[in-house]
Amino acid sequence: MKLEFKVNGKTYELDVDPESRLLDVLREELGLTGAKEGCGEGECGACTVIMDGLAVNSCLVLAAQARGKEILTVEGLAENGELDRLQQAFIDNGAIQCGYCTPGMLMSAKALFLRNPHPSETEIRTALAGNLCRCTGYVNIINAVKDAAEGAV
Amino acid sequence: MAEDKGVKQLATPERQAAAAEQTLKYVGRNLPLHDAVAKATGKIQYTGDMNFPGMLQAKILFSPLAHARIKKIDASAALALPGVAAVFSHENTPQTLYNSQVWFAGQEARADERLFHDTVRFVGDRVAAVVATDKKIAAKALGLIKVEYEELPALFDPEEALTENAVEIHPGGSPFFEKEFGCGNPSETFKQAELIVEDRVETPKIHHAAMETHVCIAVPDHSGKITVYTPCQILYSVRLVVAEVLGLPYNKVRILKTPMGGSFGGKQEVTIEPLAAFFAQATGKPVKIEYNRQESIISTRTRTRTIGYVRTAVDQNGKILAREVKTIVDTGAYTSNGAIVSMAMGKKLFRLYRIENQVYRVQAVHTNTPVAGAARGYGSPQIHAITEINLDHVANRLGLDPVEFRLRNLVHPYDEDLSGGPSLGNARIIDCVEEGAKLFRWHERRTQAEAGRSTNGRFRRGVGMACATHSNGYFGAFQDFTTMTLRMLEDGSMILNSGIHELGCGTVTTMKQIIAEVLDINPDRIEAPEGDTETSPYDVGSQASRVTHICGAGALKAARKVKEIFRREASKILGCEPEDVVMRSEIVWSKHKPEEKMTYGEMVRLIQQKNRTEIIATETYQAADNPGSYGANFVEVEVDTLTGLVRVIDLLAVHDVGKAINPGFVKGQIYGGVQMGIGLALSEDLQIDPKSGKAKGDSFARYHLINAPDMPSVEVLLIEKGGDLGPFGAKSIGEIATCPTAPAVVNAVNHALGTNLTTLPLTPERILAALNE
Ligand code: FES
Numbered sequence: 013m014k015l016e017f018k019v020n021g022k023t024y025e026l027d028v029d030p031e032s033r034l035l036d037v038l039r040e041e042l043g044l045t046g047a048k049e050g051c052g053e054g055e056c057g058a059c060t061v062i063m064d065g066l067a068v069n070s071c072l073v074l075a076a077q078a079r080g081k082e083i084l085t086v087e088g089l090a091e092n093g094e095l096d097r098l099q100q101a102f103i104d105n106g107a108i109q110c111g112y113c114t115p116g117m118l119m120s121a122k123a124l125f126l127r128n129p130h131p132s133e134t135e136i137r138t139a140l141a142g143n144l145c146r147c148t149g150y151v152n153i154i155n156a157v158k159d160a161a162e163g164a165v
Numbered sequence: 166m167a168e169d170k171g172v173k174q175l176a177t178p179e180r181q182a183a184a185a186e187q188t189l190k191y192v193g194r195n196l197p198l199h200d201a202v203a204k205a206t207g208k209i210q211y212t213g214d215m216n217f218p219g220m221l222q223a224k225i226l227f228s229p230l231a232h233a234r235i236k237k238i239d240a241s242a243a244l245a246l247p248g249v250a251a252v253f254s255h256e257n258t259p260q261t262l263y264n265s266q267v268w269f270a271g272q273e274a275r276a277d278e279r280l281f282h283d284t285v286r287f288v289g290d291r292v293a294a295v296v297a298t299d300k301k302i303a304a305k306a307l308g309l310i311k312v313e314y315e316e317l318p319a320l321f322d323p324e325e326a327l328t329e330n331a332v333e334i335h336p337g338g339s340p341f342f343e344k345e346f347g348c349g350n351p352s353e354t355f356k357q358a359e360l361i362v363e364d365r366v367e368t369p370k371i372h373h374a375a376m377e378t379h380v381c382i383a384v385p386d387h388s389g390k391i392t393v394y395t396p397c398q399i400l401y402s403v404r405l406v407v408a409e410v411l412g413l414p415y416n417k418v419r420i421l422k423t424p425m426g427g428s429f430g431g432k433q434e435v436t437i438e439p440l441a442a443f444f445a446q447a448t449g450k451p452v453k454i455e456y457n458r459q460e461s462i463i464s465t466r467t468r469t470r471t472i473g474y475v476r477t478a479v480d481q482n483g484k485i486l487a488r489e490v491k492t493i494v495d496t497g498a499y500t501s502n503g504a505i506v507s508m509a510m511g512k513k514l515f516r517l518y519r520i521e522n523q524v525y526r527v528q529a530v531h532t533n534t535p536v537a538g539a540a541r542g543y544g545s546p547q548i549h550a551i552t553e554i555n556l557d558h559v560a561n562r563l564g565l566d567p568v569e570f571r572l573r574n575l576v577h578p579y580d581e582d583l584s585g586g587p588s589l590g591n592a593r594i595i596d597c598v599e600e601g602a603k604l605f606r607w608h609e610r611r612t613q614a615e616a617g618r619s620t621n622g623r624f625r626r627g628v629g630m631a632c633a634t635h636s637n638g639y640f641g642a643f644q645d646f647t648t649m650t651l652r653m654l655e656d657g658s659m660i661l662n663s664g665i666h667e668l669g670c671g672t673v674t675t676m677k678q679i680i681a682e683v684l685d686i687n688p689d690r691i692e693a694p695e696g697d698t699e700t701s702p703y704d705v706g707s708q709a710s711r712v713t714h715i716c717g718a719g720a721l722k723a724a725r726k727v728k729e730i731f732r733r734e735a736s737k738i739l740g741c742e743p744e745d746v747v748m749r750s751e752i753v754w755s756k757h758k759p760e761e762k763m764t765y766g767e768m769v770r771l772i773q774q775k776n777r778t779e780i781i782a783t784e785t786y787q788a789a790d791n792p793g794s795y796g797a798n799f800v801e802v803e804v805d806t807l808t809g810l811v812r813v814i815d816l817l818a819v820h821d822v823g824k825a826i827n828p829g830f831v832k833g834q835i836y837g838g839v840q841m842g843i844g845l846a847l848s849e850d851l852q853i854d855p856k857s858g859k860a861k862g863d864s865f866a867r868y869h870l871i872n873a874p875d876m877p878s879v880e881v882l883l884i885e886k887g888g889d890l891g892p893f894g895a896k897s898i899g900e901i902a903t904c905p906t907a908p909a910v911v912n913a914v915n916h917a918l919g920t921n922l923t924t925l926p927l928t929p930e931r932i933l934a935a936l937n938e
């Protein structure tokens with residue numbers, strides 16, 4: 013199957029198995045290994061990317077569903093070498109430990125900002141409900157998203 | 166920078182005195198994790214992201230049966246599939262027996278595991294493996310392997326394992342390990358006791374749930390050497406087991422620690438590395454094994470399921486007179502660390518309360534269930550759940566406030582361990598409980614919760630607390646030391662060469678902060694790569710809560726030695742005495758000639774040119790103490806009596822850490838430990854089906870981790886009074902962080918409901934059943 017889509021602002025035309033998952037296409041075809049597979053069934057959010065402005069679990073999206081879409085991954089978050097304010101807030105708040113959940117967390121938070129630039133703490137927690145983290149207890153992640161929302165970074 | 170969010174530091178006279186004595190420049194500061202930027206940008210390469218030319222992928226066939234003899238394996242169809250390089254089973258792999266948790270050569274441990282067995286002992290045991298050019302082909306080939314089994318009777322209940330005629334999973338049956346130790350004369354004391362309170366407490370098998378599943382890559386080379394890339398906790402343990410299974414000399418096995426996507430003890434033992442290493446050796450190609458979530462849950466390691474019977478005798482004043490604790494430790498189908506974890510949990514009983522008459526008895530058993538092993542706290546969360554739930558029960562029966570009751574019995578600084586273990590050191594648990602109760606407004610909130618009950622029908626509030634202790638390394642039990650080489654280069658930058666492992670907790674940055682403090686150098690100018698068994702000096706590994714206390718002391722010792730050498734060599738250049746050499750912010754001069762300054766780098770160059778030597782030191786630090794780390798959690802919960810759901814409203818964690826080298830990292834450990842502890846209390850359980858032996862909780866859809874909306878706000882209070890041999894007085898936090906949480910939550914639920922729930926986790930079903938009683 014031919015897959016034409018945009019990833020991090022760049023247009024790609026690939027020949028992929030229609031059954032393959034967006035996560036595999038990103039990781040294996042494009043070498044974008046930021047998105048991780050933590051469960052493969054939509055429960056952990058480690059594979060979260062943004063598709064046409066919405067956070068999706070790329071382990072549940074088939075390549076065919078990504079046709080003509082615009083995808084943003086963690087690799088595309090920093091612009092011109094400058095970190096996104098979410099990334100900076102994660103670093104400054106100690107929101108990163110092992111880092112395995114981080115790309116997914118960042119993309120879920122970014123998608124939240126796209127539709128709601130000034131979320132409340134409850135809205136932040138809800139937006140991250142599908143992203144599991146075993147290291148941080150979410151405390152500093154929530155602090156980081158709050159900081160970024162308030163423009164403190 | 167979020168400097169002190171949620172943390173209040175105590176301004177005690179001792180602290181102020183310490184501060185006046187010594188102003189620290191790098192230690193005590195919240196520097197970010199050394200690889201935070203790489204992690205935030207997705208650039209860091211975890212093992213699953215790595216590829217090698219010609220690399221093959223292995224997939225394992227796991228047993229669908231709990232106990233069976235393999236009669237026949239027909240791999241012909243799998244082998245015929247294009248892309249399949251090899252199929253392995255017990256028929257064509259080494260039958261060397263090993264134990265997955267040995268971490269030093271010569272360690273005695275029951276070896277009962279093989280790469281593949283001819284008998285499978287749990288649902289998830291390894292039957293065979295396919296090595297193929299890609300994962301899809303390997304998975305397809307797995308489906309083509311035909312296995313004939315002869316089913317054997319199976320055993321899932323640890324108490325049943327102790328009955329006569331129980332199924333024998335290994336020769337000799339269960340218990341495979343038994344021990345008793347204690348102090349005083351508990352049986353006599355029990356006879357005279359005014360009140361004895363007994364409980365049976367059970368903790369479940371849980372999954373470590375690192376977000377990164379188990380993964381490693383083994384790469385063979387032309388000389389017969391096998392290099393293994395693995396996110397492990399103990400490089401030298403991996404080397405030991407791989408070398409033994411493959412029959413290679415230790416120097417033909419090289420283990421490299423890769424970035425770790427979380428472990429919590431789950432990657433401490435050697436599980437998939439010998440398989441990958443053998444496949445690489447046999448095929449001559451690099452081989453990757455990457456488990457999916459289900460495979461990581463059922464086929465790596467779990468926390469031990471533990472059943473505890475505890476009896477506590479008290480007098481009317483609330484003094485604990487005697488205690489008897491018996492545990493049954495279920496290590497699953499293979500022995501792993503069964504004996505050591507059994508002992509480790511027992512030892513904690515003698516290090517938290519002053520109990521003059523106490524006995525601990527343990528029986529470790531095998532069951533046809535997933536294998537247990539190291540898990541954050543190494544038995545501490547289990548034993549503290551058992552005893553701290555019981556202590557609340559005791560307080561209740563005495564009509565005493567749980568905080569007051571504990572304060573009458575807790576250990577004091579520099580108490581001895583009555584079972585003969587190392588001194589408790591500057592044990593500050595009383596400070597934790599007193600300061601914590603104040604900050605949490607314990608008495609007020611407890612009274613409020615009780616008062617609210619009559620007016621509040623459906624939702625009931627409860628307030629609970631619990632205490633815990635954990636170790637700082639192996640001193641007193643096993644050899645514990647570390648060797649490190651520290652160099653200063655010709656531009657003044659530095660390299661620490663050691664066998665450290667970064668687990669995401671901040672070990673690398675912590676070492677840098679310690680060295681930076683001694684040498685007054687910017688921590689960013691220090692490289693502290695993780696271990697590589699071919700080039701790094703020996704280290705015991707990232708286990709036993711030893712890293713900051715022992716490795717940190719090693720880094721401190723090496724830094725002091727480098728400073729001594731630097732000043733000695735610089736004095737020759739500067740024409741002064743070594744003690745006259747001033748080193749400040751990477752500038753060096755003689756105090757007699759303050760106008761002649763140069764950088765550290767310029768000085769190193771001159772030392773090379775004129776003194777013909779370099780600035781390098783290799784130091785071994787031998788652990789000489791093992792104080793207790795202490796913690797107390799205070800928590801308020803709300804129970805929905807209609808649904809049985811528990812909401813943790815907020816939690817205060819107070820920890821005696823000696824000194825926080827990096828308070829941000831310390832708090833990070835505590836927040837994560839609390840999340841894990843709430844899961845243990847309320848929702849996490851592998852749920853082994855008592856008929857089939859299958860784990861019901863074998864996916865995140867059916868295994869419930871606490872997520873962001875469920876997570877309460879957490880406040881942290883650190884008690885920093887030093888006093889022991891860690892660097893700048895630092896003690897451990899990574900494991901103790903999770904130990905008090907589960908019993909504190911359970912105690913709060915029991916307070917809310919007036920129940921005595923003792924089987925973890927407190928699922929809605931269990932809560933509703935208790936309410937209907
Ligand atoms: S890997 Fe996609 S949600 Fe877990």
Ligand code: FES
Nearest residue numbers: 110113145146147
């Ligand atoms: S930082 Fe490790 S899983 Fe979130």
